[in-house]
Amino acid sequence: MSLSTPDLPSMDTVFAPVRSQTAFEETLERLGTAIKLGLLAPGARLPAERELCTRLGISRSTLRQALTALAQSGHLHAVRGRGGGTFVAERPPPVDPPSRELLASWREACDVRLSVELGIAALAAARARPEELAPLDELVVAMDDLVEDFPAYRQADVRFHIGLAEATHSPRLVAAATEAQGAMTDLISNIAHPAEILEHANAQHARLLSCIRGRDADAAVRIMAEHLRGTEHVLAGLLPGDG
């Protein structure tokens, strides 16, 4: 082999299209994902615009563009006057169907999620503190009662995975996990999930926590991989092949 091969295949990656998201678009997606994932629960009140635009590092006008868009789509509603503010809608609009591109590349999305979650499993096993795991136990218990109500189950599931990410103490992994869960929600929320499947999945959650408590990173990673493979099999049966 030659160390100076002039045209490595990875050039395709180096020269792949560059795309820049505008501040408006990213804000819209951030808030929208948080709402769809239930991180911002129905009825919750968003921070005041003046505070929010500071935290997001954008101007108020740009923030308002995003808030307006989310209000128009029914995710938010604004209340003026005393006690007013911007609130997450109590009755959220249905999750929109997966975009054409997402459908075309669902396997990519799963691969990215796999990568993120394996890292989370490994690092959580190394770093999680007991008080960070306790709420996850509660979520597992709660999910056991929700296997017949997929939307509710799914919301708890999201919190479980993001809670695990937080146990790594790595903000970037939390952000990546959030994004990955958002993509999955877009893919799976309109798919029927039999109770048995969910029970099985939740059993994996429990075993995962157990391994993490035992600081057994290898086992945690193994269970996580298995857990995710479950979702992939469901999708593989229902969605078109890789794009």
Added chain:
Amino acid sequence: MSLSTPDLPSMDTVFAPVRSQTAFEETLERLGTAIKLGLLAPGARLPAERELCTRLGISRSTLRQALTALAQSGHLHAVRGRGGGTFVAERPPPVDPPSRELLASWREACDVRLSVELGIAALAAARARPEELAPLDELVVAMDDLVEDFPAYRQADVRFHIGLAEATHSPRLVAAATEAQGAMTDLISNIAHPAEILEHANAQHARLLSCIRGRDADAAVRIMAEHLRGTEHVLAGLLPGDG
């Protein structure tokens, strides 16, 4: 625990600053990283501007902004006329020292890399084709002879890891791996690496390939985690604590 807790810690992630990288910035970083990693070897000729801007999906002006910046910093030089083009400098400028932010968050960088590489190990074990692994064998052999020459070793190492990423057939993971390797290069290129360390690391490379050939994802992930932990220990001893 309440399912509607209004202020989860993950809100910090949702409301984290939005920073949209411009097309120019991303192009600059892409090409710059590829050069520093040796993916674009010294003396190599880039595609013509008119082709490159098409592949990158940007206008020629934007591309030229990036090329101009890289030429000024000494990474590229342009030649006009017949047989001309834009070439990677034969004598590249020294890798710039890690930025203050990178130093402050080196552990974050390692966490991200861990995540990416574990996913790669797992997926490569599932999907790699023999003809994709053969070049990696050769790289391992070559690296054995380069343990005394860190820059050369490192370049082969980069190609090994990116080659592995390519074996997953997931462009996003290739891109993520490239970016992660770039961040590591910024961190470690100015650090002394004893031959014994490199020999040990390369032995892990060999075992990794063996597991992947055997489709043993669990073992591959385990070895990869161990492999990366090696680098982290070196850095943990030399760099300031987490930022």
Added chain:
Amino acid sequence: MSLSTPDLPSMDTVFAPVRSQTAFEETLERLGTAIKLGLLAPGARLPAERELCTRLGISRSTLRQALTALAQSGHLHAVRGRGGGTFVAERPPPVDPPSRELLASWREACDVRLSVELGIAALAAARARPEELAPLDELVVAMDDLVEDFPAYRQADVRFHIGLAEATHSPRLVAAATEAQGAMTDLISNIAHPAEILEHANAQHARLLSCIRGRDADAAVRIMAEHLRGTEHVLAGLLPGDG
């Protein structure tokens, strides 16, 4: 002597290198000179980009190249939003030392200035209107109080000479005077100027105005020549010989 001598010495001029300054370069130099000369005072606001590029007869991108360069060098700073604009820095960066070429050819620069200023003296004597000379009187008075503060004196001096150029009603001479003063500023701004020298020079300013008022072109030219010779003597003592 033959009228068809094939190789006159002036051929060196005819065949001297053609160097076309780009629109960007000329814009940079124009604005930079105006700032360094104080024609654009610290804190002053430039016309809006969209207007400026029209006046300069160039595209906005080209203008912005120049503005960006001047902002990076600290001469300008941009403010966005309502009431925004591009402003001359309040605390300007120090005048950069004369370039190697300028130093090597300072005598050339003085010759050009001599030529420009003699023409200005002659034409101002022929054409200046009283209301154009009045401000120059005031400048002379002001300069008398500034002989201990060279930077301030020099700024008034620049305005005096350019004001005189304007009294010729010849835009090309105004431009030439501005350019010549810019070259002189680069040469002399870092040189000590005793108060006596400045007093003497300012006395010449006064006599110059008097001659011009009297429409005595010959005397005006004579005084101007003497005035400029003063600077040259100072430079001749401090700078290396002709390049």
Added chain:
Amino acid sequence: MSLSTPDLPSMDTVFAPVRSQTAFEETLERLGTAIKLGLLAPGARLPAERELCTRLGISRSTLRQALTALAQSGHLHAVRGRGGGTFVAERPPPVDPPSRELLASWREACDVRLSVELGIAALAAARARPEELAPLDELVVAMDDLVEDFPAYRQADVRFHIGLAEATHSPRLVAAATEAQGAMTDLISNIAHPAEILEHANAQHARLLSCIRGRDADAAVRIMAEHLRGTEHVLAGLLPGDG
């Protein structure tokens, strides 16, 4: 008066249109002017293309563009083979009539010339060496015999003024004088010049040389100003007012 008047009239100069000439255009004008002024005499052979493009600092293709244009307009003709080369046409095409812009701004052109020539007079008086003035004496003698043949007179006149410029030893002034003479030629070559006018003008040439020999700069400048005023009066009577 205020030292910080925000909007000086000189801003019009700072913000005046920027124009960049291409290398081709400047080459064309340089060679064209040299030919029209007789600096490159009819029948003279230009340096070889390979040498010329080096001296002009341009590529051969750009040079050829200019040469081709001048050949098409009849100013040059190329001869191939042994003893070949590019030659100035023996029977030059008539000087083209002044362009609309030149006509509109003839007074500006005169002002610039005045400026250049006054500086030349002053500096020549200070620096001219006898051997540089001798050829100018011969030109004056020759011109006395050419007052009936304006084209021939004019060619000698041009050489006189450019020769004087060379006596200043300032390349920039030689270039400026050449350019100014070129502009004047475009203006005046189609105007009738009575012998008496030329005799008077040539007498001024002689007195000018005398003053310069005597190192009397003031007188030289005075005579030069007077000399140029002669041309201006002629033009003022024949051309439209200032543009």
Added chain:
DNA sequence: GTGGTCTAGACCACG
């Protein structure tokens, strides 16, 4: 309405 970014396409200078 301000500065900041990007685009599509033209023409120039080069070898």
Added chain:
DNA sequence: GTGGTCTAGACCACA
């Protein structure tokens, strides 16, 4: 056919 420069116009983010 290469890199180098410039243009006209669009849209974005800001206050």
